[in-house]
Amino acid sequence: MLYLYKYGCKSFTRKDGGMITKIGLDLGYANITVSDMTAGIYREQSVALIDKDSRRIISVGNSAIEQWDELSDRALLVRPFKNGLLFDRQITQSIVSHVVGSIPVEEKLRCVIGIPSDLIAKQEKEVFAILSDAGISESYAVNRAVAALIGAGGTPLQSVISVNVGASATEIAVMHNGQITYTSREIIGGEDFDKAVKQYIAEQGGVNVSLSVARAIKEQLGSVWHGKEESSVDIEGTLSLTGNSVKMTISSEDIVGVFEKPLHRLLMSVAVAIKKIPLDQVEAVFKNGIVLTGGGSMIHGLDLMMNKVLGISVRQPADSIDSVARGLSIINSKIPVKNRVGNKNITSLVANYYKD
Template identity: 30%
Template sequence: MAGTDIGIDLGTTSVLVYVRGRGVVLKEPSVAALDRSDDRIRAIGEDARMLLSRSPGTLKEIHPLENGIIADYMVTEQMLRYFIQKAVGRLSFRKPKICICIPADLTEVERHAVEDAGYQAGARDVAMVEEPIAAAIGAGIDFSKPSGNMVVDIGGGTTNAAILSVNGIVVSMGLKVGGNDFDAALMRYIRSQFGVTVGQQAAEEIKMQVGTVYERPEERLMEFIGRDIETGLPKTVRISSQDCRMAFRELTGRIVEVVHSVLEKTPPELAEDVAQRGIVLTGGGSLIDGLEDLLEARTGVNVVTCDDPLCAVAIGTGRAGELLDL
């Protein structure tokens, strides 16, 4: 399927669309707003997010993808159709060839569901590429030769660590931990330690401003306003990067464990290559401060984040059709 027109990264939290010759043209939330009265879709993506924030009582929030698996086929199909049309235009003279990124551990039934959704959404041809391969291509890693390369992709809902060689996956392990889980962990920590509640968007802002997973010489502080769980009134709280590190400890431990497990299962010759070449991080979750340093300290291997971690999987999905002749 050389010459893929569109590459689609169907993430738990976001959908990114890559168009050949144009790059990533679309990044929107993977959410739909359904009318509670008749279950009809009223909006998709960014429009749905805005509508849900203004009319929460009459609408139902639907996330059709859970950890890369289709949880709601009907909504996924309509979401794909919407994003394809938005990316290439409703008046396109031909149906596009598309490539969809999927988790490496999907069953045949789950793969067929993704493929079928692509065809039902209006594609002429549908190819699929496994997430570690898409991430590696998007990060600019050449894994066509018989040498070991390691990529760790941390998305909104999942983490995948893999060893690649000769255009394929040698070892791969997935984990249902992603950027959203760090937000949720921070929300729980703030409630238990400070007695206030905050929303997901506030938690994400705190994570990006002062959050870290590795001890720094200087602690960063941030003030935010939460809702006191006893009085229900607004309350100003000061949180430190050390607080965030404590909140994230269990999650980062699980990510480190998966990386260790993949390295332990890697053939010695390829593991030696990884020790020399290092580990490459992709995905929005890789932007959490200190993750490179933490993984380096725990593995003894150099760790770098790719140039465009947010778009790497989408870029790799779009280019996979040409590079791998899918």
């Protein structure tokens, strides 16, 4: 099954006109992101539209979102990898094959994929099989938090805490002397903040809104620290009592304080990581502090809140949503010939690529 370059994505091309041979691939709950060192970033939503009766896949990626309105009475939107884990092999295959097929690549394509710290061997094998079936000839896997650190401009030789907040999960890695001294995957992410908005509107206004409307409200108005400009958005929902559709305006003031619970859980996860730092490493790690990445970390003020509550410096790159994919492509460009055997988790080797 070879899907390579079937669909054609005109914007994702190398500046020198050459074909793409080495990519980083971040398979997330909300987004699937491809990175190439010269072509940049290509991102689609990691979603499939499934026929409710036949379970047939109608479309995947961004076109699934585009068709959703029209087909919502007979189709379901499905996200096949949640909390960093893979839930449906066939749907995941369609999404990965579609995205890999959308970029102009050589037949010999090398890929480094991001995986959670605790992925079991069976799932790791399945991920490599999916990449192979998508036409990728050589694949490697790296811990997502390590990749995020590198994509944010750091190196695995630093003493630092990498915190990657996705839509469904947060991956944390404490690095010291080129080693991961603590790593964890926490079930908290941007979608928990969306759910808090949805619940608040249901409780306060008696109005049901979809999770995607709640997400849009969070992205435009949400804040966990003061200083964000006041604004408002017009939304549509349904009255809980009658089911009638209703339009309303939500202002940033309305949702002040709604993020308390997910924010607390997120901060606690990072606090646990800090508590687990071996005492002889604390000083070195606190010197560099936290590198904060992932789309879920982009809620206004999270860096400041983390800094104030945890008493540690926090650095967040501007395009933090793409840090994992960017880091994976950087790692791909550094894999030495002697390590090129394919289908291997190379997390423990990455620091070596930075030693010379």
